[in-house]
Amino acid sequence: MRFHIMTLFPDIFNSYMSESIMKRAIEKGKIEVFIYNIRDFSNSKHKKVDDYPFGGGAGMVMTPQPIYDTYKHIIDTHGINNPRVIYLTPKGKVHSQSIAQEFSTEEDIILLCGHYEGIDQRIIDLIVTDEISIGDYVLTGGELPALILIDSISRLIPGVLSQNESFEEESFKDNLLEYPHYTRPREFMGLEVPDVLLSGNHKNVDNWRHEQSIKITKERRPDLYKKACK
Incomplete structure (x- = not known):
């Protein structure tokens, strides 16, 4: 382009x-x-x-x-x-x-x-x-x-982003905001990474992320949440 x-x-x-x-x-x-x-x-x-x-x-x-x-x-x-x-x-x-x-x-x-x-x-x-x-x-x-x-x-043009920078699961996909992200260390200033992300169960991780996306969207962008529910 x-x-x-x-x-x-x-x-x-x-x-x-x-x-x-x-x-x-x-x-x-x-x-x-x-x-x-x-x-x-x-x-x-x-x-x-x-x-x-x-x-x-x-x-x-x-x-x-x-x-x-x-x-x-x-x-x-x-x-x-x-x-x-x-x-x-x-x-x-x-x-x-x-x-x-x-x-x-x-x-x-x-x-x-x-x-x-x-x-x-x-x-x-x-x-x-x-x-x-x-x-x-x-x-x-x-x-x-x-x-x-x-x-x-x-960033939507094929080949611009690497696999590690993929846009497929970012905010606004299906009118939902993105779920929270965590990385090392597992505990920081008394705050711990949610257990589900450490479980190794990919289905449970996906479900948790989807639930978080719905929750965040409903709280912060009710206009998008209404669209997502259609």
């Missing part, structure tokens, strides 16, 4: 992509990440990328020309037809594991990181296929949400 990131702050992505699982995924050729500075595509003499909103109001709005020309450069350079173009915005559909799973089947994804008060609506009308939010709060830009999407999508 190829991720194409349109941003005003490309350096934000470099350090994250050079560490841990993302670094290994790139080295193994499972994902490719291309970063484009929208400012480089501005026709303005001073590389201006924002302007005052029509109708008045606080803040500035990202102008359409630099964004559109960045988009055209991406699709022309890589020969992409009808790509998924994701605009990260609080107005979008809230990101979820099922959405990440859907995106993980794409060959190319273009991520548009907004700033200021947002982007000119005509860009959304012309090129954006999906508007995605990472939660009901506002950030200073779309770079952190873009990183979250890249991470959550990449």
Whole structure:
């Protein structure tokens, strides 16, 4: 899969992509990440990328020309037809594991990181296929949400995670949160590992983990628990 990131702050992505699982995924050729500075595509003499909103109001709005020309450069350079173009915005559909799973089947994804008060609506009308939010709060830009999407999508691509890092039993599988985990030592500050995990009986371990998942989900995410019960 190829991720194409349109941003005003490309350096934000470099350090994250050079560490841990993302670094290994790139080295193994499972994902490719291309970063484009929208400012480089501005026709303005001073590389201006924002302007005052029509109708008045606080803040500035990202102008359409630099964004559109960045988009055209991406699709022309890589020969992409009808790509998924994701605009990260609080107005979008809230990101979820099922959405990440859907995106993980794409060959190319273009991520548009907004700033200021947002982007000119005509860009959304012309090129954006999906508007995605990472939660009901506002950030200073779309770079952190873009990183979250890249991470959550990449780890679902076959071969990105090793067997020891498998996503098959993680949170949100079957709308349940994940069960508790324990490792050595068996006792720590008076707290002991549950006996069932030391029993060697895999069926009992599986049952305990499932019961814990149900309990935790019911207590912490009743919305998910209702879905799990359907």
